[in-house]
Amino acid sequence: MKTAVVGLGIVGGSIALGLKENPDYTVFGLTRSESTAEYALSAGMISKGSTRPEEILPEAELVIICLYPDAMESFVRENAAFFRPGAVLMDVTGIKRGIVPQILAAKPPQCDFVFTHPMAGRESRGIKFASADVLKGANFLIVPAEGNRPESLALVEKLAKDCGFGKITRLSPEEHDRGIAFTSQLSHVIAVALVNASRNEAKVEALSGDSYRGITRIASINEDLWAELFMGNREYLLEMIALFEAEVDKIKLRLEESDPEGLKELFRSSARIKNTL
Amino acid sequence: MKTAVVGLGIVGGSIALGLKENPDYTVFGLTRSESTAEYALSAGMISKGSTRPEEILPEAELVIICLYPDAMESFVRENAAFFRPGAVLMDVTGIKRGIVPQILAAKPPQCDFVFTHPMAGRESRGIKFASADVLKGANFLIVPAEGNRPESLALVEKLAKDCGFGKITRLSPEEHDRGIAFTSQLSHVIAVALVNASRNEAKVEALSGDSYRGITRIASINEDLWAELFMGNREYLLEMIALFEAEVDKIKLRLEESDPEGLKELFRSSARIKNTL
Numbered sequence: 185m186k187t188a189v190v191g192l193g194i195v196g197g198s199i200a201l202g203l204k205e206n207p208d209y210t211v212f213g214l215t216r217s218e219s220t221a222e223y224a225l226s227a228g229m230i231s232k233g234s235t236r237p238e239e240i241l242p243e244a245e246l247v248i249i250c251l252y253p254d255a256m257e258s259f260v261r262e263n264a265a266f267f268r269p270g271a272v273l274m275d276v277t278g279i280k281r282g283i284v285p286q287i288l289a290a291k292p293p294q295c296d297f298v299f300t301h302p303m304a305g306r307e308s309r310g311i312k313f314a315s316a317d318v319l320k321g322a323n324f325l326i327v328p329a330e331g332n333r334p335e336s337l338a339l340v341e342k343l344a345k346d347c348g349f350g351k352i353t354r355l356s357p358e359e360h361d362r363g364i365a366f367t368s369q370l371s372h373v374i375a376v377a378l379v380n381a382s383r384n385e386a387k388v389e390a391l392s393g394d395s396y397r398g399i400t401r402i403a404s405i406n407e408d409l410w411a412e413l414f415m416g417n418r419e420y421l422l423e424m425i426a427l428f429e430a431e432v433d434k435i436k437l438r439l440e441e442s443d444p445e446g447l448k449e450l451f452r453s454s455a456r457i458k459n460t461l
Numbered sequence: 462m463k464t465a466v467v468g469l470g471i472v473g474g475s476i477a478l479g480l481k482e483n484p485d486y487t488v489f490g491l492t493r494s495e496s497t498a499e500y501a502l503s504a505g506m507i508s509k510g511s512t513r514p515e516e517i518l519p520e521a522e523l524v525i526i527c528l529y530p531d532a533m534e535s536f537v538r539e540n541a542a543f544f545r546p547g548a549v550l551m552d553v554t555g556i557k558r559g560i561v562p563q564i565l566a567a568k569p570p571q572c573d574f575v576f577t578h579p580m581a582g583r584e585s586r587g588i589k590f591a592s593a594d595v596l597k598g599a600n601f602l603i604v605p606a607e608g609n610r611p612e613s614l615a616l617v618e619k620l621a622k623d624c625g626f627g628k629i630t631r632l633s634p635e636e637h638d639r640g641i642a643f644t645s646q647l648s649h650v651i652a653v654a655l656v657n658a659s660r661n662e663a664k665v666e667a668l669s670g671d672s673y674r675g676i677t678r679i680a681s682i683n684e685d686l687w688a689e690l691f692m693g694n695r696e697y698l699l700e701m702i703a704l705f706e707a708e709v710d711k712i713k714l715r716l717e718e719s720d721p722e723g724l725k726e727l728f729r730s731s732a733r734i735k736n737t738l
Binding site (some may be wrong): 373406 | 664670734
Protein backbone atom coordinates (compact mmCIF):
# COMPACT_ATOMS: atom_id res chain seq x y z
CA MET A 185 0.00 0.00 0.00
CA LYS A 186 1.31 3.40 -1.00
CA THR A 187 1.44 5.30 2.29
CA ALA A 188 2.31 8.96 2.74
CA VAL A 189 3.48 10.22 6.11
CA VAL A 190 2.93 13.98 6.40
CA GLY A 191 5.34 15.50 8.92
CA LEU A 192 8.34 13.39 9.86
CA GLY A 193 8.75 14.43 13.48
CA ILE A 194 8.98 12.09 16.40
CA VAL A 195 5.59 10.46 15.74
CA GLY A 196 5.58 10.50 11.93
CA GLY A 197 9.22 9.42 11.80
CA SER A 198 8.62 6.55 14.24
CA ILE A 199 5.64 5.30 12.20
CA ALA A 200 7.74 5.46 9.00
CA LEU A 201 10.42 3.41 10.76
CA GLY A 202 7.77 0.98 12.04
CA LEU A 203 6.71 0.27 8.44
CA LYS A 204 10.21 0.30 6.94
CA GLU A 205 10.81 -3.45 6.79
CA ASN A 206 7.20 -4.31 5.91
CA PRO A 207 6.68 -5.25 2.24
CA ASP A 208 2.96 -4.35 2.51
CA TYR A 209 3.83 -0.65 2.61
CA THR A 210 5.70 1.74 0.31
CA VAL A 211 6.29 4.84 2.42
CA PHE A 212 6.55 8.39 1.08
CA GLY A 213 7.37 11.42 3.20
CA LEU A 214 5.91 14.90 2.85
CA THR A 215 7.93 17.33 4.95
CA ARG A 216 8.21 21.05 5.53
CA SER A 217 11.99 21.20 5.04
CA GLU A 218 14.12 19.67 2.30
CA SER A 219 16.70 18.56 4.84
CA THR A 220 14.20 16.39 6.73
CA ALA A 221 13.14 14.65 3.52
CA GLU A 222 16.80 14.08 2.61
CA TYR A 223 17.59 12.71 6.07
CA ALA A 224 14.61 10.33 5.90
CA LEU A 225 15.60 9.14 2.43
CA SER A 226 19.21 8.55 3.40
CA ALA A 227 18.13 6.72 6.56
CA GLY A 228 15.94 4.44 4.44
CA MET A 229 12.80 5.57 6.30
CA ILE A 230 10.98 6.51 3.08
CA SER A 231 11.37 5.56 -0.56
CA LYS A 232 10.41 9.01 -1.81
CA GLY A 233 10.35 12.39 -0.11
CA SER A 234 9.27 15.89 -1.02
CA THR A 235 8.19 19.22 0.39
CA ARG A 236 5.57 19.53 -2.38
CA PRO A 237 2.15 18.00 -1.62
CA GLU A 238 1.36 17.56 -5.31
CA GLU A 239 4.34 15.19 -5.65
CA ILE A 240 3.25 12.93 -2.81
CA LEU A 241 -0.48 13.04 -2.12
CA PRO A 242 -2.01 12.08 -5.51
CA GLU A 243 -0.38 8.63 -5.37
CA ALA A 244 -1.07 7.78 -1.73
CA GLU A 245 -3.77 5.26 -0.80
CA LEU A 246 -3.21 5.99 2.89
CA VAL A 247 -2.16 9.41 4.22
CA ILE A 248 -0.97 9.61 7.84
CA ILE A 249 -1.02 13.27 8.85
CA CYS A 250 1.37 13.88 11.76
CA LEU A 251 0.99 17.63 12.27
CA TYR A 252 0.25 19.78 15.31
CA PRO A 253 -3.48 20.18 16.01
CA ASP A 254 -3.75 23.80 14.82
CA ALA A 255 -2.07 22.98 11.48
CA MET A 256 -4.35 20.04 10.65
CA GLU A 257 -7.42 21.76 9.33
CA SER A 258 -5.63 24.14 6.96
CA PHE A 259 -3.43 21.31 5.65
CA VAL A 260 -6.46 19.19 4.78
CA ARG A 261 -8.41 22.12 3.29
CA GLU A 262 -5.55 23.54 1.23
CA ASN A 263 -4.59 20.15 -0.18
CA ALA A 264 -8.09 18.76 -0.75
CA ALA A 265 -7.56 18.73 -4.50
CA PHE A 266 -4.40 16.62 -4.26
CA PHE A 267 -5.73 13.66 -2.28
CA ARG A 268 -6.31 10.55 -4.35
CA PRO A 269 -10.04 9.76 -4.62
CA GLY A 270 -10.85 6.87 -2.27
CA ALA A 271 -7.74 7.43 -0.17
CA VAL A 272 -7.96 6.89 3.58
CA LEU A 273 -6.64 9.84 5.57
CA MET A 274 -5.78 9.67 9.25
CA ASP A 275 -4.40 11.95 11.95
CA VAL A 276 -2.45 11.30 15.16
CA THR A 277 -3.65 14.28 17.18
CA GLY A 278 -3.89 14.23 20.97
CA ILE A 279 -7.27 16.02 21.18
CA LYS A 280 -10.41 15.24 19.21
CA ARG A 281 -13.60 17.18 19.99
CA GLY A 282 -12.48 20.37 18.30
CA ILE A 283 -10.73 18.70 15.41
CA VAL A 284 -13.25 16.12 14.24
CA PRO A 285 -15.95 18.50 12.92
CA GLN A 286 -13.31 20.88 11.43
CA ILE A 287 -11.62 18.09 9.50
CA LEU A 288 -14.84 16.43 8.39
CA ALA A 289 -15.88 19.77 6.89
CA ALA A 290 -12.49 20.34 5.23
CA LYS A 291 -11.74 16.92 3.74
CA PRO A 292 -12.71 16.00 0.17
CA PRO A 293 -15.95 13.96 0.18
CA GLN A 294 -14.38 11.10 -1.78
CA CYS A 295 -11.82 10.42 1.01
CA ASP A 296 -12.54 8.76 4.35
CA PHE A 297 -10.86 10.29 7.39
CA VAL A 298 -10.06 8.11 10.44
CA PHE A 299 -9.15 9.91 13.68
CA THR A 300 -6.45 8.18 15.73
CA HIS A 301 -4.16 8.85 18.64
CA PRO A 302 -1.08 6.63 18.88
CA MET A 303 0.10 7.02 22.50
CA ALA A 304 3.75 6.94 21.63
CA GLY A 305 4.92 10.51 22.01
CA ARG A 306 8.29 11.33 23.47
CA GLU A 307 9.73 14.36 25.21
CA SER A 308 12.32 14.70 22.43
CA ARG A 309 11.32 16.23 19.14
CA GLY A 310 12.40 15.84 15.55
CA ILE A 311 13.15 13.05 13.13
CA LYS A 312 16.50 12.19 14.73
CA PHE A 313 14.73 10.89 17.83
CA ALA A 314 12.25 8.78 15.84
CA SER A 315 12.36 5.10 16.73
CA ALA A 316 10.14 2.13 15.96
CA ASP A 317 10.73 0.93 19.53
CA VAL A 318 8.48 3.61 21.04
CA LEU A 319 5.50 2.13 19.18
CA LYS A 320 5.94 -1.40 20.53
CA GLY A 321 3.10 -2.32 22.86
CA ALA A 322 1.90 1.30 23.13
CA ASN A 323 -1.82 2.05 23.30
CA PHE A 324 -3.52 3.05 20.05
CA LEU A 325 -6.81 4.96 20.15
CA ILE A 326 -9.33 5.25 17.33
CA VAL A 327 -12.15 7.79 17.44
CA PRO A 328 -14.61 6.66 14.75
CA ALA A 329 -16.50 9.46 13.03
CA GLU A 330 -19.90 9.42 11.36
CA GLY A 331 -19.54 8.03 7.89
CA ASN A 332 -16.32 6.07 8.47
CA ARG A 333 -16.33 2.95 6.29
CA PRO A 334 -15.64 -0.30 8.17
CA GLU A 335 -12.85 -1.07 5.65
CA SER A 336 -11.13 2.22 6.52
CA LEU A 337 -11.24 1.44 10.24
CA ALA A 338 -9.94 -2.06 9.54
CA LEU A 339 -7.11 -0.64 7.41
CA VAL A 340 -6.04 1.68 10.22
CA GLU A 341 -6.22 -1.16 12.77
CA LYS A 342 -4.01 -3.25 10.52
CA LEU A 343 -1.54 -0.36 10.27
CA ALA A 344 -1.46 -0.08 14.10
CA LYS A 345 -0.82 -3.81 14.47
CA ASP A 346 1.82 -3.76 11.73
CA CYS A 347 3.63 -0.98 13.60
CA GLY A 348 3.65 -3.07 16.77
CA PHE A 349 1.12 -1.09 18.81
CA GLY A 350 -0.46 -3.00 21.70
CA LYS A 351 -4.05 -2.45 22.81
CA ILE A 352 -6.33 -0.79 20.22
CA THR A 353 -9.38 0.96 21.68
CA ARG A 354 -12.31 2.74 20.02
CA LEU A 355 -13.73 5.77 21.85
CA SER A 356 -16.03 8.72 21.28
CA PRO A 357 -14.40 12.18 21.00
CA GLU A 358 -15.69 13.03 24.51
CA GLU A 359 -14.40 9.81 26.07
CA HIS A 360 -11.07 10.37 24.37
CA ASP A 361 -10.62 13.98 25.43
CA ARG A 362 -11.73 13.42 29.01
CA GLY A 363 -9.55 10.33 29.38
CA ILE A 364 -6.53 12.00 27.82
CA ALA A 365 -6.98 15.05 30.03
CA PHE A 366 -6.54 12.70 32.97
CA THR A 367 -3.83 10.28 31.88
CA SER A 368 -1.70 12.38 29.59
CA GLN A 369 -2.33 16.08 30.07
CA LEU A 370 -2.59 16.01 33.87
CA SER A 371 0.65 13.98 33.94
CA HIS A 372 2.32 16.79 32.03
CA VAL A 373 0.86 19.43 34.37
CA ILE A 374 2.33 17.49 37.29
CA ALA A 375 5.77 17.08 35.72
CA VAL A 376 6.02 20.75 34.75
CA ALA A 377 4.80 21.93 38.16
CA LEU A 378 7.18 19.62 40.04
CA VAL A 379 10.22 20.71 38.05
CA ASN A 380 9.26 24.38 38.31
CA ALA A 381 8.88 23.90 42.09
CA SER A 382 12.47 22.62 42.20
CA ARG A 383 13.75 26.02 41.09
CA ASN A 384 15.13 27.01 44.51
CA GLU A 385 15.81 23.58 45.94
CA ALA A 386 19.41 22.48 46.46
CA LYS A 387 21.11 19.30 45.26
CA VAL A 388 17.99 17.94 43.56
CA GLU A 389 19.97 15.66 41.29
CA ALA A 390 22.01 14.11 44.11
CA LEU A 391 18.79 13.50 46.04
CA SER A 392 16.79 11.98 43.19
CA GLY A 393 15.64 8.41 43.01
CA ASP A 394 13.64 6.61 40.36
CA SER A 395 10.39 8.10 41.67
CA TYR A 396 11.42 11.70 40.95
CA ARG A 397 13.05 10.79 37.65
CA GLY A 398 9.92 8.85 36.61
CA ILE A 399 7.68 11.86 37.15
CA THR A 400 9.92 14.54 35.69
CA ARG A 401 11.15 12.75 32.54
CA ILE A 402 8.48 14.55 30.49
CA ALA A 403 9.13 18.05 31.92
CA SER A 404 11.35 18.90 28.97
CA ILE A 405 8.09 19.58 27.20
CA ASN A 406 7.50 20.71 23.61
CA GLU A 407 5.99 24.08 24.47
CA ASP A 408 4.17 24.79 21.20
CA LEU A 409 2.56 21.38 20.85
CA TRP A 410 1.48 21.13 24.47
CA ALA A 411 0.11 24.67 24.64
CA GLU A 412 -2.15 23.73 21.71
CA LEU A 413 -3.17 20.44 23.33
CA PHE A 414 -3.92 22.09 26.69
CA MET A 415 -5.84 25.00 25.18
CA GLY A 416 -7.88 22.65 22.98
CA ASN A 417 -8.99 20.64 26.01
CA ARG A 418 -8.97 23.18 28.81
CA GLU A 419 -12.37 22.44 30.36
CA TYR A 420 -11.62 18.75 30.86
CA LEU A 421 -8.06 19.46 31.95
CA LEU A 422 -9.23 21.96 34.58
CA GLU A 423 -11.71 19.36 35.84
CA MET A 424 -8.95 16.75 36.13
CA ILE A 425 -6.58 19.14 37.91
CA ALA A 426 -9.35 19.77 40.44
CA LEU A 427 -9.86 16.01 40.95
CA PHE A 428 -6.13 15.55 41.50
CA GLU A 429 -5.82 18.51 43.87
CA ALA A 430 -8.69 17.17 45.97
CA GLU A 431 -6.71 13.96 46.46
CA VAL A 432 -3.50 15.84 47.30
CA ASP A 433 -5.51 17.80 49.85
CA LYS A 434 -6.66 14.57 51.53
CA ILE A 435 -3.02 13.59 52.09
CA LYS A 436 -2.20 17.11 53.29
CA LEU A 437 -5.04 17.00 55.81
CA ARG A 438 -3.84 13.65 57.23
CA LEU A 439 -0.36 15.14 57.64
CA GLU A 440 -1.67 18.32 59.25
CA GLU A 441 -3.73 16.26 61.68
CA SER A 442 -0.84 13.82 62.34
CA ASP A 443 -3.06 10.92 61.33
CA PRO A 444 -0.91 7.96 60.22
CA GLU A 445 -3.92 5.61 60.06
CA GLY A 446 -5.66 8.01 57.69
CA LEU A 447 -2.52 8.13 55.53
CA LYS A 448 -2.35 4.34 55.41
CA GLU A 449 -5.96 4.23 54.25
CA LEU A 450 -5.10 6.49 51.29
CA PHE A 451 -2.00 4.40 50.55
CA ARG A 452 -4.00 1.17 50.64
CA SER A 453 -6.49 2.69 48.24
CA SER A 454 -3.83 3.67 45.70
CA ALA A 455 -2.07 0.32 46.03
CA ARG A 456 -5.37 -1.50 45.46
CA ILE A 457 -6.24 0.53 42.35
CA LYS A 458 -2.69 0.26 41.01
CA ASN A 459 -2.55 -3.49 41.53
CA THR A 460 -5.83 -4.11 39.71
CA LEU A 461 -4.55 -2.32 36.60
CA MET B 462 35.19 -7.78 56.22
CA LYS B 463 32.55 -9.57 58.25
CA THR B 464 29.36 -7.71 57.41
CA ALA B 465 25.95 -8.26 58.99
CA VAL B 466 22.82 -7.14 57.18
CA VAL B 467 19.95 -6.69 59.62
CA GLY B 468 16.62 -7.07 57.85
CA LEU B 469 16.68 -8.75 54.46
CA GLY B 470 13.87 -6.88 52.75
CA ILE B 471 14.15 -5.14 49.43
CA VAL B 472 16.99 -2.83 50.52
CA GLY B 473 18.91 -5.19 52.81
CA GLY B 474 18.50 -8.07 50.38
CA SER B 475 19.70 -5.97 47.45
CA ILE B 476 22.80 -4.84 49.38
CA ALA B 477 23.54 -8.46 50.32
CA LEU B 478 23.29 -9.39 46.63
CA GLY B 479 25.49 -6.43 45.71
CA LEU B 480 28.26 -7.80 47.95
CA LYS B 481 27.72 -11.46 47.09
CA GLU B 482 30.52 -11.90 44.55
CA ASN B 483 32.94 -9.58 46.36
CA PRO B 484 35.74 -11.40 48.23
CA ASP B 485 36.23 -8.36 50.51
CA TYR B 486 32.97 -9.14 52.31
CA THR B 487 31.59 -12.12 54.22
CA VAL B 488 27.89 -11.40 54.60
CA PHE B 489 25.70 -12.60 57.47
CA GLY B 490 21.96 -12.04 57.68
CA LEU B 491 19.94 -11.27 60.79
CA THR B 492 16.25 -11.66 60.03
CA ARG B 493 12.94 -11.67 61.86
CA SER B 494 11.73 -14.94 60.33
CA GLU B 495 13.54 -18.25 59.92
CA SER B 496 12.18 -18.64 56.42
CA THR B 497 13.82 -15.41 55.20
CA ALA B 498 17.19 -16.52 56.58
CA GLU B 499 16.77 -19.91 54.90
CA TYR B 500 15.80 -18.32 51.59
CA ALA B 501 18.82 -15.99 51.72
CA LEU B 502 21.16 -18.86 52.54
CA SER B 503 19.83 -21.08 49.78
CA ALA B 504 20.04 -18.18 47.29
CA GLY B 505 23.69 -17.68 48.24
CA MET B 506 23.00 -14.10 49.42
CA ILE B 507 24.55 -14.74 52.86
CA SER B 508 27.00 -17.28 54.24
CA LYS B 509 25.29 -17.46 57.63
CA GLY B 510 21.81 -16.47 58.74
CA SER B 511 19.91 -16.35 62.00
CA THR B 512 17.00 -14.77 63.78
CA ARG B 513 19.10 -14.45 66.97
CA PRO B 514 21.16 -11.24 67.28
CA GLU B 515 23.67 -12.89 69.62
CA GLU B 516 24.61 -15.34 66.85
CA ILE B 517 25.33 -12.63 64.30
CA LEU B 518 26.24 -9.28 65.84
CA PRO B 519 29.29 -10.15 68.03
CA GLU B 520 31.31 -11.19 64.98
CA ALA B 521 30.36 -8.36 62.61
CA GLU B 522 32.83 -5.56 61.87
CA LEU B 523 30.19 -3.73 59.84
CA VAL B 524 26.46 -3.87 60.65
CA ILE B 525 24.03 -2.56 58.01
CA ILE B 526 20.68 -2.05 59.72
CA CYS B 527 17.86 -2.14 57.16
CA LEU B 528 14.81 -1.69 59.38
CA TYR B 529 11.85 0.69 59.29
CA PRO B 530 12.55 4.03 61.03
CA ASP B 531 10.41 3.34 64.12
CA ALA B 532 12.15 -0.02 64.74
CA MET B 533 15.69 1.36 64.55
CA GLU B 534 16.13 2.88 67.99
CA SER B 535 14.83 -0.09 69.95
CA PHE B 536 16.89 -2.50 67.86
CA VAL B 537 20.10 -0.59 68.60
CA ARG B 538 19.27 -0.10 72.28
CA GLU B 539 18.17 -3.69 72.95
CA ASN B 540 21.20 -5.18 71.20
CA ALA B 541 23.81 -2.72 72.44
CA ALA B 542 25.57 -5.47 74.39
CA PHE B 543 25.94 -7.71 71.31
CA PHE B 544 27.74 -5.30 68.96
CA ARG B 545 31.44 -6.00 68.56
CA PRO B 546 33.54 -3.21 70.13
CA GLY B 547 34.90 -1.01 67.36
CA ALA B 548 32.26 -2.15 64.87
CA VAL B 549 30.87 0.36 62.41
CA LEU B 550 27.08 0.45 62.39
CA MET B 551 25.02 2.06 59.64
CA ASP B 552 21.37 2.59 58.77
CA VAL B 553 19.53 3.08 55.47
CA THR B 554 16.62 5.15 56.74
CA GLY B 555 14.81 7.68 54.57
CA ILE B 556 14.54 10.39 57.27
CA LYS B 557 17.28 11.65 59.56
CA ARG B 558 16.55 14.56 61.92
CA GLY B 559 14.49 12.49 64.36
CA ILE B 560 16.63 9.38 64.13
CA VAL B 561 20.17 10.74 64.50
CA PRO B 562 19.95 11.93 68.13
CA GLN B 563 17.89 8.86 69.16
CA ILE B 564 20.43 6.45 67.71
CA LEU B 565 23.46 8.35 68.97
CA ALA B 566 21.99 8.08 72.49
CA ALA B 567 21.15 4.38 72.10
CA LYS B 568 24.33 3.00 70.47
CA PRO B 569 27.20 1.58 72.52
CA PRO B 570 29.95 4.21 72.90
CA GLN B 571 32.61 1.90 71.49
CA CYS B 572 30.80 1.65 68.10
CA ASP B 573 30.67 4.36 65.44
CA PHE B 574 27.32 4.86 63.73
CA VAL B 575 27.17 6.23 60.15
CA PHE B 576 23.81 7.46 58.88
CA THR B 577 23.13 6.69 55.23
CA HIS B 578 20.30 6.68 52.73
CA PRO B 579 20.79 4.51 49.65
CA MET B 580 18.23 5.81 47.15
CA ALA B 581 17.42 2.42 45.75
CA GLY B 582 13.99 1.59 47.15
CA ARG B 583 11.41 -0.17 45.06
CA GLU B 584 7.64 -0.35 45.20
CA SER B 585 7.83 -4.11 45.75
CA ARG B 586 8.67 -5.44 49.17
CA GLY B 587 10.42 -8.49 50.51
CA ILE B 588 13.55 -10.47 49.83
CA LYS B 589 12.21 -12.06 46.65
CA PHE B 590 12.29 -8.69 44.89
CA ALA B 591 15.84 -7.90 46.02
CA SER B 592 18.23 -7.29 43.14
CA ALA B 593 21.74 -5.91 42.88
CA ASP B 594 20.64 -4.10 39.72
CA VAL B 595 18.60 -1.50 41.63
CA LEU B 596 21.77 -0.25 43.32
CA LYS B 597 23.68 0.39 40.09
CA GLY B 598 24.24 4.08 39.58
CA ALA B 599 21.73 5.05 42.29
CA ASN B 600 22.41 8.02 44.54
CA PHE B 601 23.89 7.29 47.96
CA LEU B 602 23.53 9.84 50.76
CA ILE B 603 25.66 10.05 53.89
CA VAL B 604 24.64 12.23 56.84
CA PRO B 605 27.78 12.53 58.98
CA ALA B 606 27.16 12.83 62.72
CA GLU B 607 29.27 14.45 65.41
CA GLY B 608 32.01 12.05 66.43
CA ASN B 609 32.05 9.99 63.21
CA ARG B 610 35.59 8.78 62.58
CA PRO B 611 36.94 9.54 59.08
CA GLU B 612 37.81 5.82 58.68
CA SER B 613 34.16 4.88 59.35
CA LEU B 614 32.92 7.32 56.71
CA ALA B 615 35.54 5.99 54.28
CA LEU B 616 34.48 2.40 55.00
CA VAL B 617 30.86 3.22 54.22
CA GLU B 618 31.85 5.05 51.04
CA LYS B 619 33.82 2.01 49.94
CA LEU B 620 30.79 -0.18 50.64
CA ALA B 621 28.61 2.12 48.52
CA LYS B 622 31.10 2.00 45.63
CA ASP B 623 31.50 -1.77 45.97
CA CYS B 624 27.72 -2.14 45.66
CA GLY B 625 27.73 -0.10 42.46
CA PHE B 626 26.06 3.07 43.75
CA GLY B 627 26.65 6.19 41.66
CA LYS B 628 26.98 9.66 43.16
CA ILE B 629 27.81 9.75 46.89
CA THR B 630 26.81 12.98 48.65
CA ARG B 631 27.32 14.17 52.23
CA LEU B 632 24.55 16.28 53.76
CA SER B 633 23.36 17.61 57.10
CA PRO B 634 20.21 16.02 58.60
CA GLU B 635 18.24 19.16 57.70
CA GLU B 636 19.49 19.27 54.10
CA HIS B 637 18.71 15.58 53.78
CA ASP B 638 15.19 15.74 55.17
CA ARG B 639 14.23 18.87 53.26
CA GLY B 640 15.65 17.49 50.00
CA ILE B 641 14.03 14.10 50.45
CA ALA B 642 10.69 15.72 51.27
CA PHE B 643 10.89 17.28 47.82
CA THR B 644 12.35 14.58 45.59
CA SER B 645 11.09 11.40 47.19
CA GLN B 646 8.17 12.04 49.53
CA LEU B 647 6.41 14.62 47.34
CA SER B 648 6.78 12.21 44.39
CA HIS B 649 4.95 9.60 46.42
CA VAL B 650 2.22 12.08 47.41
CA ILE B 651 1.73 12.83 43.71
CA ALA B 652 1.59 9.18 42.66
CA VAL B 653 -0.87 8.22 45.40
CA ALA B 654 -3.08 11.24 44.71
CA LEU B 655 -3.10 10.66 40.95
CA VAL B 656 -4.03 7.00 41.27
CA ASN B 657 -6.68 7.76 43.87
CA ALA B 658 -8.09 10.42 41.53
CA SER B 659 -8.44 7.73 38.84
CA ARG B 660 -11.01 5.90 40.96
CA ASN B 661 -14.01 6.91 38.84
CA GLU B 662 -12.30 7.41 35.50
CA ALA B 663 -13.01 4.98 32.68
CA LYS B 664 -10.52 3.03 30.55
CA VAL B 665 -7.47 4.47 32.31
CA GLU B 666 -5.26 1.61 31.23
CA ALA B 667 -6.21 1.82 27.56
CA LEU B 668 -5.55 5.58 27.66
CA SER B 669 -2.19 5.42 29.42
CA GLY B 670 1.11 6.36 27.89
CA ASP B 671 4.59 6.35 29.37
CA SER B 672 3.94 9.63 31.17
CA TYR B 673 1.11 8.23 33.32
CA ARG B 674 2.91 4.94 33.88
CA GLY B 675 6.08 6.81 34.89
CA ILE B 676 4.26 8.79 37.58
CA THR B 677 2.09 6.01 38.98
CA ARG B 678 4.65 3.17 39.12
CA ILE B 679 5.25 3.90 42.81
CA ALA B 680 1.57 4.15 43.80
CA SER B 681 1.58 0.55 44.97
CA ILE B 682 3.12 1.96 48.10
CA ASN B 683 4.27 0.14 51.25
CA GLU B 684 1.77 1.73 53.61
CA ASP B 685 3.54 1.08 56.92
CA LEU B 686 6.96 2.27 55.83
CA TRP B 687 5.70 5.37 54.06
CA ALA B 688 3.33 6.39 56.86
CA GLU B 689 6.38 6.39 59.15
CA LEU B 690 8.50 8.33 56.67
CA PHE B 691 5.79 10.93 56.08
CA MET B 692 4.98 11.38 59.77
CA GLY B 693 8.66 11.71 60.65
CA ASN B 694 9.10 14.54 58.14
CA ARG B 695 5.69 16.15 58.06
CA GLU B 696 6.72 19.82 58.39
CA TYR B 697 9.08 19.69 55.42
CA LEU B 698 6.67 17.56 53.41
CA LEU B 699 3.80 20.00 54.00
CA GLU B 700 6.09 22.83 52.88
CA MET B 701 6.99 20.95 49.68
CA ILE B 702 3.36 20.10 48.90
CA ALA B 703 2.58 23.82 49.19
CA LEU B 704 5.45 24.70 46.81
CA PHE B 705 4.18 22.14 44.30
CA GLU B 706 0.55 23.25 44.58
CA ALA B 707 1.57 26.85 43.95
CA GLU B 708 3.12 25.74 40.64
CA VAL B 709 0.05 23.69 39.68
CA ASP B 710 -2.04 26.78 40.41
CA LYS B 711 0.04 28.84 37.98
CA ILE B 712 -0.78 26.38 35.19
CA LYS B 713 -4.44 26.35 36.25
CA LEU B 714 -4.61 30.13 36.12
CA ARG B 715 -3.16 30.23 32.59
CA LEU B 716 -5.78 27.69 31.51
CA GLU B 717 -8.61 29.58 33.18
CA GLU B 718 -7.48 32.78 31.50
CA SER B 719 -6.95 31.05 28.11
CA ASP B 720 -3.37 32.27 28.05
CA PRO B 721 -1.28 30.02 25.77
CA GLU B 722 1.73 32.38 25.94
CA GLY B 723 1.69 32.16 29.73
CA LEU B 724 1.55 28.36 29.50
CA LYS B 725 4.51 28.33 27.11
CA GLU B 726 6.50 30.41 29.56
CA LEU B 727 5.92 27.82 32.29
CA PHE B 728 6.81 25.01 29.87
CA ARG B 729 10.02 26.77 28.82
CA SER B 730 10.95 27.16 32.46
CA SER B 731 10.49 23.45 33.24
CA ALA B 732 12.31 22.41 30.06
CA ARG B 733 15.21 24.72 30.93
CA ILE B 734 15.51 23.39 34.50
CA LYS B 735 15.14 19.79 33.32
CA ASN B 736 17.76 20.17 30.60
CA THR B 737 20.35 21.65 32.95
CA LEU B 738 20.07 18.63 35.28
